[in-house]
Amino acid sequence: MPQQGRSRASYERMLAAAEKLMVKRGNDDFTLTEVAKAGKVSIGSIYLRFDSKDDLIRAVHGRVLGRIGEEQDNMMQAIGDKATSLDDFARLFVEAYAELLKSYSPVLRPIMFRAIYDETISSLGRTSAEKLTQEAEAQMMRYASEFGRPDHARLVGNAFRMIYYTLARFLGLGSSPEAANQGNWEELKEDLAIMCAAFLRATGK
Template structure:
């Protein structure tokens, strides 16, 4: 039934479906849905928790694959942006409806924020391997800002969050390349005199 609800969310782009539709899609009775979940909201939150667990696993795998410390900041920026962008894109069909719901559901919002903060901390730690190449002294702020710029740009392209109408503007491969270049340049930038 969680699989069925996730499929319906992806198909519709929102959580505007009935438990009867979940029952038909998942080939389970309405009664069995109510045995596991008190409400449709609880079912949707279960979908969200499961999706976040998959994303977290895939993000950890991605970051572990990028741990080659012999590379330069430029190499890491290119490899990270490419891998993270593709991972985010692969989850965008299910993230879109979850993020729409998060705007009005504090439980969903809190879970998503907690997951995003964990990723941000890990990415910042990876960027800090290259702090010797940073142009300014506030390394933690710079690494956090670099990740925020990457995430916000990718999320906008993928139509996640508040501006789904902006999805798919421009060339995906060029966007990834430009983001990696901008990220490394931002981190290397010297302070203004």
């Protein structure tokens, strides 16, 4: 393998090893020595790539967000192709988004905890979240004729937040990990989709 290829492979092993340690422990309380051992790389090679453990963790975060972003794009494309009504959209979006968050929740938990005090990670996370928020709200707007009230921007914004915060709380993402897994996951998804559509249709009278 050419030198450039070996260097790239070594870099990917560093990131993969750090991510696995975060998932295994539920936090970022590991050493670079442990990363080196798990990734079969030298400590020296890690310091050639990263100035500190913080830089390594931020790179892991960027790598995770890249994967999530690609899956979110595919998810929204598929939902847009299939949904023909507000009920369709709510059901398809809640199901797909819930399962996406669930699949990444083991690595998102420690990353989101770190975002509380790491502005770099917090900023990257906000950018990623804002992109999905805009895409989801734009798709909801396709069914604005079914909305019960005229302030459509407010409605879709609150509908998205209702979905996200409900799922995040169940999965222990954010500041209340002790609230994770309270209730039935399948029932939660079904009820959340119904609530979302009902909220958007409500007249408020």
